[in-house]
Amino acid sequence: xxxLNEYEQELIIMLLASERDMQKTLLSVLxxxxxxxxxxxxxxxxxxxxxxxNKEVNVFTVTDLMxxxxxxxxxxxxxxxxxxxxxxxxYVNKVHEAYFSRLIENARTPQDMNFIQKEMDNFxxxxxxxxxxYQALDLLNKDENQKIIKTGYPSIDEKLGCMQxxxxxxxxxxxxxxxxxxxxxxxxxxxxxxYKVDVFSLExxxxxxxxxxxxxxxxxxxxxxxxxxxxxxxxxxxxxxxxEKLPLLPIKICTEYNITVQxxxxxxxxxDSDIVFIDYLGLINGNGNGNKNSYERIGDISxxxxxxxxxxxxxxxxxxxxxRNYADRQDKTPKLSDLRDSGKxxxxxxxxxxxxxxxxxxxxxxxxxxxxxxxxKSRHTDSNQRIDLLYDATAQTVKEKKYL
Numbered sequence: 001x002x003x004l005n006e007y008e009q010e011l012i013i014m015l016l017a018s019e020r021d022m023q024k025t026l027l028s029v030l031x032x033x034x035x036x037x038x039x040x041x042x043x044x045x046x047x048x049x050x051x052x053x054n055k056e057v058n059v060f061t062v063t064d065l066m067x068x069x070x071x072x073x074x075x076x077x078x079x080x081x082x083x084x085x086x087x088x089x090x091y092v093n094k095v096h097e098a099y100f101s102r103l104i105e106n107a108r109t110p111q112d113m114n115f116i117q118k119e120m121d122n123f124x125x126x127x128x129x130x131x132x133x134y135q136a137l138d139l140l141n142k143d144e145n146q147k148i149i150k151t152g153y154p155s156i157d158e159k160l161g162c163m164q165x166x167x168x169x170x171x172x173x174x175x176x177x178x179x180x181x182x183x184x185x186x187x188x189x190x191x192x193x194x195y196k197v198d199v200f201s202l203e204x205x206x207x208x209x210x211x212x213x214x215x216x217x218x219x220x221x222x223x224x225x226x227x228x229x230x231x232x233x234x235x236x237x238x239x240x241x242x243x244e245k246l247p248l249l250p251i252k253i254c255t256e257y258n259i260t261v262q263x264x265x266x267x268x269x270x271x272d273s274d275i276v277f278i279d280y281l282g283l284i285n286g287n288g289n290g291n292k293n294s295y296e297r298i299g300d301i302s303x304x305x306x307x308x309x310x311x312x313x314x315x316x317x318x319x320x321x322x323x324r325n326y327a328d329r330q331d332k333t334p335k336l337s338d339l340r341d342s343g344k345x346x347x348x349x350x351x352x353x354x355x356x357x358x359x360x361x362x363x364x365x366x367x368x369x370x371x372x373x374x375x376x377k378s379r380h381t382d383s384n385q386r387i388d389l390l391y392d393a394t395a396q397t398v399k400e401k402k403y404l
């Protein structure tokens with residue numbers, strides 16, 4: 001019930017703050033009787049009345065027709081939470097499901113079922129069938145609000161391109177291959193460009209992340225933090241970075257570890273960040289997925305993350321693990337099919353990248369510092385590409401190889 005109230009609230013927010021075309025769309029696929037929240041139902045009714053009267057639909061015209069001070073206060077609060085309507089279909093579907101479930105539960109006769117079918121037919125959304133020329137000239141206009149984010153690694157950017165709002169990027173690898181290390185180096189590189197970064201780590205504490213980030217940027221031996229055995233010059237470098245450099249990095253770390261996609265979405269929606277990193281997908285709490293198997297649960301979370309990225313219009317960079325099947329074949333280079341519970345993740349992701357350290361499997365052929373950044377899938381550039389990097393496990397650093 002709480003989630004349904006949130007879905008209804010999101011739709012009312014969109015209805016109050018969207019442009020007229022979107023308002024018409026929402027009014028055409030919903031009705032007042034679908035809303036359980038009485039205030040939301042009343043707002044919907046007023047919006048429908050204003051639209052039918054050919055008047056503007058906004059927070060001012062709506063509150064002018066309301067008398068209850070608490071309801072007016074609710075409407076004013078809702079408008080302040082508007083971000084985007086790009087994901088309106090998700091919320092419409094949720095409200096539809098709840099409404100039609102209530103009707104079906106109360107149905108007693110064939111006539112009731114016929115009525116339900118007619119209701120379903122009445123609220124089918126056909127507004128998204130648009131001519132191919134619809135607003136095509138907008139393609140030539142530069143979107144000042146769309147940020148183009150690069151990793152800061154020239155060899156990666158050359159082949160991966162850039163990251164933009166709505167991108168859902170998976171970074172996967174086997175255990176001890178350097179996923180978190182790669183993530184922290186990417187975070188630091190992006191933050192050093194001035195982009196604001198939100199970090200959700202469900203596996204490591206804030207202190208662990210801070211230490212590994214500092215070590216990756218200073219070259220100090222990361223393992224000394226656990227034993228508190230810094231050498232004097234390392235301690236000086238470490239402290240100087242905390243005092244002078246760390247406060248300048250626009251990075252925020254979430255300290256809640258048992259977290260759902262909905263909570264991540266809500267926090268990121270209110271944040272001024274430019275990009276979101278999550279470590280890792282398999283540890284996210286699947287809200288309402290308790291009875292599903294691992295494949296279904298991970299698939300649902302993957303889809304929810306993609307929708308959240310689109311809604312908040314920020315890239316989501318998400319770490320994920322590999323299944324163990326790769327260990328049984330001769331070539332240990334990771335593939336898309338190696339993603340744990342891979343089917344839906346591969347489908348949802350705009351990019352799938354891997355980190356791979358071939359020295360683990362071929363020590364005679366590779367060096368211990370060799371790290372391969374593999375692009376398994378990219379909707380925007382070529383797939384199946386490899387970038388060779390240098391990995392320093394001691395300092396938790398990943399550096400360029402080609403550009404040294």
